[in-house]
Amino acid sequence: MSKRQLKLGLVPTGVGGPGDSNRWLDTDIPLDASVNIDWYIHVVRQAEAAKFDLVFIVDSQFITANSPPHYLNRLEPLTLLSALAVATKKIGLVGTLTTSYNDPFNLARRFASLDLISKGRAGWNVVTSGDAGTAGNFSQPEHFDYDTRYRRAVEFLDVARGLWSSWEEGALVRDRATGQFLDAAKLHRLDHAGEFFQVVGPLNIQRSPQGEPVIFQAGDSDQGRDLGATVADAIFTHAATIEQGQAFYADLKGRAVRQGRDPDQIVILPGFSVYVGETDEQAKDIERHYRTLDQSFDQALAEFGRPFGWHDFRQYDPDAPFPVAALEHAKSSFYTHAKRVTDLAVAEGLTLRQTVEGARAGRGSPFVGSAETVANEIQRWFEGRALDGLNVHLGHPSQFDRFVGEIVPILQERGLFRQDYEADTLRGHLGLPIPAGRRTTATDRRNAA
Structure with a gap:
């Protein structure tokens, strides 16, 4: 078996996400960063140069005047990631899209397109939408209740994966000598008929070098954890302490085992801000400075x-x-x-x-200190099975510069993180297998069960 290695993701939230209402005042950040493709290309290439596994684009589809600046005015994830796909070579491209306000065929096709454009680097953070006001933007009188949201998500993902399996290997013959373009026996309808969706198929786009997009999930309710343990390849989460991280890690992997899955095939990636200084005390001062500057109590109360x-x-x-x-x-x-x-x-x-x-x-971070101190703490969490990797919130650019310039080299020297990319696809980066295509219809699968 290959040695277990740390995974790193970048979470860029432009002019300021939750808890960072005043981050846009930092003169290192363009005032239009959240809609500025040149800024995204710059920071994602910086992460790629440091051999990060992925960039993660968060999203929601409802705002109020109290939403943080980045949420008020930001690019749609798949459009943004498609642009980043042609501006990068290796880094994975993960975007948030909801199962509550999309249809499986359209979303499966759009993600399959990103996966082909990027040559196998796409990932989908599956959400059910928590902002209740979203319903009003999609001609619905009210938001789905919890149980309905998760039943719909499970069926949605089943349909999407069935569509991604429409094409067998070798279905596209493309033989000019014989004039045969397609082996029709290797192209399959889905014929799905379920509680929420009726989808005929097949999908009108082939599989990518990684088979299908990597599935991420971030729900923390019992339904959310069960969904992640059942369908996800990777889990986004949060943890304030190593003990919280270990508890979540053990719970999620245990649920996966009970679903008959290999727990090592689910990657746990909590998100963190990281603060680096010349000394531990200076780093704590930097964190206090930004925490005070980036959001007032009145702003926090409005966002609460x-x-x-x-x-x-x-x-x-x-x-x-x-x-x-x-x-x-x-x-x-x-x-x-x-x-x-x-x-x-x-x-x-x-x-x-x-x-x-x-x-x-x-919202304080457990990763505050000198580069050596932060690297030690990351190693402690990793070896203590509190995480498989971490999503680094970009925050203030000067701090991210220090993370990639000072902390990543220490992790590399210790053999915890790669020196260079060893794969071309996101699945390859994360150590995940290519899923076998489904070659039967949804009806056949149900009958077999």
Whole structure:
């Protein structure tokens, strides 16, 4: 077996994502970074030069005036990733798209196109959409409830994977001598008829060098974790401590085993900000400086309502007990996260102000210090099975420069991270096998089960 190696992803959120409302004030960041393709090409090429596995483009499809700057005005993921595909050679290209407000055929075709354009570097972060207001942008009266969202996601992904298997190896003969372009026996309809979708197929585009896009998933509810353990190749998550990371890692891999899967074929990639200084104390000062500068309490309070269906918490006295009734507004939004926040506030008797400040403090990073200190901590998490790799939030460019220039070389010297790319596809980077194509119809699969 090849040696287990750390994976690295880049998460660029331009002029400022959640918790970073004022990042755009940094003069190293173009004022239009979130829609500036030249800026994206620059930072992704920087990550590729450092041999990162992937770049991850986050997305949602509903905003309010309180959304962070990057969310207000940003490029659509597949359009952006297609541009990056022709501006890069090796790095994986992962984008967030929802199963709640798309159809499987169109999305399967668009991802297959990105996979071919990039020669096998595409990845799909499968989400069910947590912003309840999204329904109003898609002619729907309300957002799907939790159970419906996840049942739809499972069926959606099954259809997409069935469509990606429309073509067998050798189906496209392309023999000028005989005049045969297609071996029709190797092209298959899907004929899917399910609860949410009826899709005939076949897909009108061939498989890529990695077979099909890599599937990522990021839900943290029981339904979300079950979905990830059942269908995902890689998992995006968050962890404030190594103990939290280890608990999630063990739980997710255990669920995968119970699904009959090889746990080593699921890559766990929590996201982190990293702060680097000449000394540990200087790095802590840098983190404090940016945390104070990048978001005020009033901005945090306005943004705090997102997991609660964008409920406006500014209507409450911040120094009164946390308004527990607000949890009702999270039923069709990010309920798991909102309930965790509410339960903590109740258990500790917190005011709204204390809850918001606690959430801000909770965004602090475990990876703060000199380059040596941060590399040591990354190694501790990796060897302690709290992660298989990490998604590095780009944040302030000067800090990312230090990560790739100072920390990555230490990880490489220790044999934890690659010196150079050893594969051409995203599956190859992540150590994942090419999935076998499905050569039967959905009906045949159901009958066989």
